[in-house]
Amino acid sequence: MEPATSSTTQLTFDRKDLSDEQLLTLYKSLILPRRIEEKMLILLRQGRISKWFSGWGQEAISIGAVNALQEDEFILPMHRNLGIFTGRNIPLERLFAQFQGKKSGFTKGRDRSFHFGSIEHHIVGMISHLGPQLALADGIALANKLSDEKKVCLVFSGDGASSEGDFHEGLNVAAVWKLPVIFVIEHNGYGLSTPNEEQFAFKNFTDKGPGYGMETVKVQGNNVLDVFQTISSLAQDIRKNPRPVLVEAITFRMRGHEEASGTKYVPKDLMEEWSKLDPIDNFEAYLEDIGVLDAETKEKINQEAKVAIQDALEIAFNEEPISPNLEEELKDIYFPFDQEVIQAKSSKSTEKRFVDAISDGLSQSMEKFPNLILMGQDIGEYGGVFKITDGFKNQFGGERVRNTPLCESAILGAGLGLSINGYKAMVEMQFADFVSVGFNQIVNNLAKIHYRWGQKADVVVRMPTGAGMAAGPFHSQSNEAWFFHTPGLKIVYPSNPYDAKGLLNAAIEDPNPYLFFEHKGLYRSISEEIPDDYYTVEIGKAKLVQEGDQASIITYGMGVLWAKQLAEELSLSVDIVDLRTLLPWDKEAVEKTVKKTGKVIFLQEDCLTGGIGAEICAWISEHCFKYLDAPVMREGSLDTPVPFAPNLEKQFLPITRFKEKILTLLDY
Incomplete structure (x- = not known):
């Protein structure tokens, strides 16, 4: 990070062609997340929220970016980008319900803080692993490019997250495919407590862009006009000429990585110098100097923000804690989809x-x-x-x-x-x-x-x-x-x-x-x-590929062929159940064959320990015990890596051991 010095302890603003109204809009946008954060820090100390990731001192980056893009252009924020959510006018009561784990939050209490998205607001939230969202931005931008939408996608990364392999992969794909993505790196000097000199061996991210064949731009991240004007200009150009651009926003985090971690690891003089570059205090002073903001307007804007926050908090706090609904929890694992099996229109086959x-x-x-x-x-x-x-x-x-x-x-x-x-x-x-x-x-x-x-x-x-x-x-x-x-x-x-x-x-x-x-x-x-025609097979439905009464072989993939070959070789009368779908698997078909034969063996090519057979055999033992005439058995490959030499690989695979074990089962 570029350390603050006496020569950098002021921000220089240039309104260019921005109207008074636009300047005040940016000011209002800056004020709201700061006032929310002030309130959240109080609630955190009161134990009314569980955790808080601070963006204090970095607000100008989010606010400049969100105001620079069109409302239907996707933004992928991280946990210091509260201004993206407020800038897209997400209802505050839902945002606060999200922070409190309430049902009306965006994740219904299933995830916390900013780990959510809203397609309505064209926001895709992060996961804790930091780097993966860059690739999601690539896919979103690819869709825009394929549809000729002439839109930009903007994704955030911290400087610490740039050490992740996903950072390199995301930039590389965007560059190779010339995707319309703006990668904004919030260069705030620390990854939690690790200073940048322990993260990477370069000074600025502008040094990295050319290595990917990508343009790079550096902005003063605490200067909301610099961020807004830079990203506005880039976005306009990228919509016409799709390509990725890396924007390095120099800034500083004034509070802990998350509130509990504090900032004791930061040199005191560095903290003091950056406090002079507060994005709100400096922009506020500038607006007052040029006569755009007076005391009355300032008070009105701040009061409106505080009232909106308090009103939304009351709604969120008044919402009852979540009452767990088991059916809903299980149902929401998958996107709703009722398959209709499609038969081939023609009888022609090949x-x-x-x-x-x-x-x-x-x-x-x-x-x-x-x-x-x-x-x-x-x-x-x-x-x-x-x-x-x-x-x-x-x-x-x-x-x-x-x-x-x-x-x-x-x-x-x-x-x-x-x-x-x-x-x-x-x-x-x-x-x-x-x-x-x-x-x-x-x-x-x-x-x-x-x-x-x-x-x-x-x-x-x-x-x-x-x-x-x-x-x-x-x-x-x-x-x-x-x-x-x-x-x-x-x-x-x-x-x-x-x-x-x-x-x-x-x-x-x-x-x-x-x-x-x-x-x-x-x-x-x-x-x-x-x-020859298009057709589908039912998902989640096993198939009885061979019928018999001596025992049941439950298997899938290559195991089906092995089972059929062995049954023919030994003239066995066995059920052979091909699971076909492993998740979700067909419990009804498994129970039916167990009831029929009373003897079961599971065959898998995968290593024996911890395989799918272990789960299904355990389920049979728990739910079908009364139908069994022998222990539930299973066979799989050796618990070793797959060897190269053919004779070693033959020993690794379960075919010979399966033959021995099914004979043991039949003799039980």
Whole structure:
């Protein structure tokens, strides 16, 4: 951060062509968040709110930005941007109810402070992980660009958050795709208590922009006119000539990271120098000097703010504490959607391999949904490493079939941003293993956003998965269980071409976040006659693929083929239940087969410990115990990484152990 010195202890304002009315509007906008914060600090000490993140001293950045943009242009604030929310005229009683965890708050008591958005106000709030919102801004801006909306998206980041990988990925994607995004960095000197010299080895963020091929501008962040005029000018230009710009706003945080942490780590002289640059005191003095603000007007504006705050607080405080409603809590995990299974219009069918079925479904979904955007590494001219999108770019165009940089987190976040701004997104992981780099976007953004503030996440993530090809520990993992534990996601794992096409189409129809697993070993090894026309398969419904009375094999994916092969080899009379959907899974089908045979084994390719089989076997033991004639058994791969050498991989996989265990079950 540039430390304050005696030569910087005053702000120089230049009204340029701004009218008196515009100047007073900016003043009113500055006053309201400061007066709210003064009140919140009192309430915090009284124990009437639980936490407060202060923007004291930084208000001019939010107010300059929010007044510079059009009301229908998206802004993605952080926890020091109260002025964005007040500047977009969010009802104060709802804002205060949000802070108190009341039902009328934007998250219905499910999240706190500024962790919310409002599509009505074109605001998308942050999550605590700080960096991911930059990628959401990319997706929102991409939607604007694809729709030729000629709009700007503005997203905030602190200087501390710039150390996150998401910061780099967000800027890089915006630069490569020339997205109309303004990245505002609030350069306030500290990430909580860590000074900038311990965060990064450069002086100013204006040094970083050229490395991304991006314009950069530095503004005095405590000067509301400088911020307003700079962003207004940039926004006007970017609407005509879409591109990202990095704006570095030099400022200082006058209170703690959050109120409880204090500011003892800040040198006293630095605090004193920056206090002289208070954005409100200085702008107020300027307006008085040029005759725009007199004592009477000043008193009136301040009094109006205080009355509005007090009236809204009374409404919020008078609201009763939330009465938990179990049905509503569970219902709000997903965006409301009632699937109508679609049958193929024509009886015409063609024999297709698994890989062709997926390609067919994806292509027909692109035709059905003109707002569907495909993103992934090498999916354009190359057609993806498994050639599923081969020819798609020529058919649908490069705007809809988008090669991406190597940045899984940013692309997953951009998919959510597209959804926020009216599009559907399909993101292809080149290999399911690589999703670990984007884990946060899936489990904390995609999965939770509807539960938190009612926003759908219309994103399907395709996951080429599985072992058997001697590809080693980073191209062979079964990682569906990583996500099975996360409420808000839907997980699909087909075992045959018919289901692959129908379930993929269904997943794309549904405006909820999906992980769609495709076993690489099935791509070109199996085929069957499937309808040529578009059709869907019911989500959440298992399939009884083989009937018998000796035992029940519950499985999914490649496990279905293993189970069928073993049943044929040993002439077993068994039920084979293909779950197809892992989340939510079909409890009714599981209970039905347990009642029928009384003996159950779960088969999974994933490592045995902590797998999906563990949960389902536990459920069977708890809910179906009276129907059982033997212990519930399960088999999976070894609890090791997936080895490379074919003989080691064969030992790793559960096929031989499964054969031994099912014979033990039958003999029980």
